[in-house]
Amino acid sequence: xxxxxxxxxxxxxxxxxxxxxxxxxxxxxxxxxxxxxxxxxxxxxxxxxxxxxxxxxxxxxxxxxxxxxxxxxxxxxxxxxx
Numbered sequence: 684x685x686x687x688x689x690x691x692x693x694x695x696x697x698x699x700x701x702x703x704x705x706x707x708x709x710x711x712x713x714x715x716x717x718x719x720x721x722x723x724x725x726x727x728x729x730x731x732x733x734x735x736x737x738x739x740x741x742x743x744x745x746x747x748x749x750x751x752x753x754x755x756x757x758x759x760x761x762x763x764x765x
Contacts, residue, residue, distance in 0.1 A: 684716050684753040686732055688741065688762055695741070695762045696732070703755050704731040705748055714750055721750040725759070740765040 686703055688696040703714045706728025714721075725748055730741040744761035 684714075684718075684755060686755045686757070688730075688757045688759060690759050690762050695759070695764075696739070698732070698734070700732045700734050700755070702731070702733040704733075705757070706730065706743060714748075714755055716753060718750050718753075721748070723748060725757070729765070730757070730762075 684700055686696065686698055686700045687694070701716065704711055705714070706726045708724055708726050711728070725743055725746045727744050730743050732739045742763050742765060743757070743759050746757060746759035749756045
């Protein structure tokens with residue numbers, strides 16, 4: 684699935700993933716290929732993006748995620764790679 688992370692000032696990440704783990708309001712949750720459509724708020728915490736070659740981590744400072752047709756779009760207030 685395609686993953687894109689945007690902040691008000693920059694495009695932080697764009698790439699493919701097998702798994703995305705995000706900090707939700709009630710704790711961590713994961714998104715896999717063919718996930719049902721979803722829009723939800725994000726809390727502060729660590730985001731993980733896994734693909735067949737590597738795992739990448741980001742610190743999020745809140746935001747929103749939209750999942751639709753194997754695309755995960757994260758609109759973050761602030762985001763930095765770890």
